[in-house]
Amino acid sequence: MNKKCIALLVKRDDRAIKKAVAxxxxxxxxxxxxxYADGFAQTLPRDxxxxxxxxxxxxxxxxxxxxxxxxxxxxxxxxxxxxxxLAETLEGKLYKALEALLEGKFYIEERMRLKVCxxxxxxxxxxxxxxxxxxxxxxxxxxxxxxxxxxNGSYLTTFKADGxxxxxxxxxxxxxxxxxxxxxxxxxxxxxxxxxxxFTLTNRPLIIPDNTEIEIQLEGDASDIxxxxxxxxxxxxxxxxxxxxxxGQYPVKMISFSKDxxxxxxxxxxxxxxxxx
Numbered sequence: 001m002n003k004k005c006i007a008l009l010v011k012r013d014d015r016a017i018k019k020a021v022a023x024x025x026x027x028x029x030x031x032x033x034x035x036y037a038d039g040f041a042q043t044l045p046r047d048x049x050x051x052x053x054x055x056x057x058x059x060x061x062x063x064x065x066x067x068x069x070x071x072x073x074x075x076x077x078x079x080x081x082x083x084x085x086l087a088e089t090l091e092g093k094l095y096k097a098l099e100a101l102l103e104g105k106f107y108i109e110e111r112m113r114l115k116v117c118x119x120x121x122x123x124x125x126x127x128x129x130x131x132x133x134x135x136x137x138x139x140x141x142x143x144x145x146x147x148x149x150x151x152n153g154s155y156l157t158t159f160k161a162d163g164x165x166x167x168x169x170x171x172x173x174x175x176x177x178x179x180x181x182x183x184x185x186x187x188x189x190x191x192x193x194x195x196x197x198x199f200t201l202t203n204r205p206l207i208i209p210d211n212t213e214i215e216i217q218l219e220g221d222a223s224d225i226x227x228x229x230x231x232x233x234x235x236x237x238x239x240x241x242x243x244x245x246x247x248g249q250y251p252v253k254m255i256s257f258s259k260d261x262x263x264x265x266x267x268x269x270x271x272x273x274x275x276x277x
Contacts, residue, residue: 054077110253118235118244
């Protein structure tokens with residue numbers, strides 16, 4: 001019988017790397033094969049990976065989500081970053097969580113991804129998937145971006161702002177929150193449109209159903225505008241490009257050790273307890 005294989009994806013941080021060595025030793029002693037994943041790679045080092053244990057912050061977790069692509073591999077996040085909403089397990093409870101993982105005492109939470117397709121004027125296209133968000137904004141130049149938005153083929157409005165964020169419920173606590181967007185529970189089936197510092201105060205964040213096809217076309221001076229995916233990858237776009245966003249086919253599967261733990265994470269990260277546990 002083949003042994004289970006767990007991949008470790010580790011933040012480039014001395015404390016996280018040191019802990020990863022200890023975790024590798026612990027897993028090996030429990031008859032688990034261990035491999036190290038590279039967040040900048042296109043694939044995992046082995047095809048039989050049972051799950052990915054992520055030691056880092058949200059950025060490291062997003063790299064792990066990108067690695068899974070269409071594969072049914074769950075992610076277990078261990079917090080080593082500053083403010084993180086994606087990593088549920090704290091360092092002090094790591095080994096207890098690993099024991100529960102090996103015993104199968106965990107839940108799987110599915111988190112929606114967005115599929116992004118950029119269609120060029122010559123018909124060429126490129127696609128990406130995001131767990132948190134995609135962001136349209138200027139590069140070095142400090143000028144407004146004009147983003148015309150169409151929902152299921154019907155024109156909605158043109159956001160005149162520093163940029164535009166299209167976020168999943170998971171991404172509602174990321175850049176969208178900093179830009180004034182709402183916090184949405186990850187299981188709520190919606191997509192958030194959040195303008196960044198809109199010129200018109202009536203341009204407010206908007207929540208739409210997750211089965212909506214969104215198309216964005218840039219208007220006016222569209223030079224020096226960059227489209228970024230989960231803050232990890234990006235490409236330059238202009239007024240000749242069509243940006244089409246739909247709900248992704250393959251959700252990210254996250255390991256949780258207690259139901260409704262999202263609210264506990266939310267309270268802890270946003271300091272909402274008010275002195276109460």
